Amino acid sequence: MKKTILLFIVALFGMNGQASAQGYYFGVKGGLSIGVQNWNGFERDPLLAYHGVAFIENLSEGNRFSLFAQAGYHQRGSAFRNLFFSNVFNGGFTRAPATEFIFNNASLVLGGKQKYDFAKDTKVYYLFGIRGDYTVSTNLGKYELFNELNPGFAIYPFNTYEFIRRINYGITVGGGFEVALSEFVGGLVEFTVNPDFSDQYRQPAVPNVTDPFSGELRTLPERRIRNLTFEVTIGLRFLRKVIYIED
Numbered sequence: 001m002k003k004t005i006l007l008f009i010v011a012l013f014g015m016n017g018q019a020s021a022q023g024y025y026f027g028v029k030g031g032l033s034i035g036v037q038n039w040n041g042f043e044r045d046p047l048l049a050y051h052g053v054a055f056i057e058n059l060s061e062g063n064r065f066s067l068f069a070q071a072g073y074h075q076r077g078s079a080f081r082n083l084f085f086s087n088v089f090n091g092g093f094t095r096a097p098a099t100e101f102i103f104n105n106a107s108l109v110l111g112g113k114q115k116y117d118f119a120k121d122t123k124v125y126y127l128f129g130i131r132g133d134y135t136v137s138t139n140l141g142k143y144e145l146f147n148e149l150n151p152g153f154a155i156y157p158f159n160t161y162e163f164i165r166r167i168n169y170g171i172t173v174g175g176g177f178e179v180a181l182s183e184f185v186g187g188l189v190e191f192t193v194n195p196d197f198s199d200q201y202r203q204p205a206v207p208n209v210t211d212p213f214s215g216e217l218r219t220l221p222e223r224r225i226r227n228l229t230f231e232v233t234i235g236l237r238f239l240r241k242v243i244y245i246e247d
Helices: 002-017 140-149
Strands: 023-039 047-058 065-080 084-086 093-095 099-119 122-138 167-180 185-195 201-203 206-210 217-220 223-241
Touching: 023 185, 047 099, 047 223, 065 122, 065 223, 099 167, 122 185, 167 223
Parallel strands: 023 065
Antiparallel strands: 023 047, 023 223, 047 065, 065 099, 084 093, 099 122, 122 167, 167 185, 185 223, 201 223, 206 217
């Protein structure tokens, strides 16, 4: 992996000896994340969250194709929504607040962008990247007491890094618009889809659990959770331009 990153950085600033001579773009971007998760084949409700990213991108001749590297913070996960409980005061039903399962991940993406002229000072592009995530923390601790008091239900994932995978991988695909605001400053609007190819959470079958209804021992089935995140992003791009002056 380290060799891959090193080769990518060399390519980023040294394509044909031209990119380093012209300069590069760098910037920040962020926005809304919509996370969904597959729990053993069943889709959960979306999690509304956010992300923030810093990036760098080489400047190729004509600004048609570029390589980029970006690192950022992303909230991934899912939620339970539209749960109702009986209201003892008026005899009706009250909607419970959303139950959210959040994985706070640091993410690194290495990829490329293909660009096309769209309008004056505007380009449209599509992108593809290889992504690696590292899970920094989760909010599963808030459900730990419920799991301890109700082991037979096993509704929520367990708050243990024996089951939570710290390192995950996937791809990032999408597209967007780049708008030049001046010679050295630009803006962007981007939409990406970020599927994981590995499980964020993997819990083996748990035997000898007491069924809360029958009192008999049973085995909790294996639980596998995988992320899929949609992101809407806005950002600013800054050009670091190198100018050679002949004596």
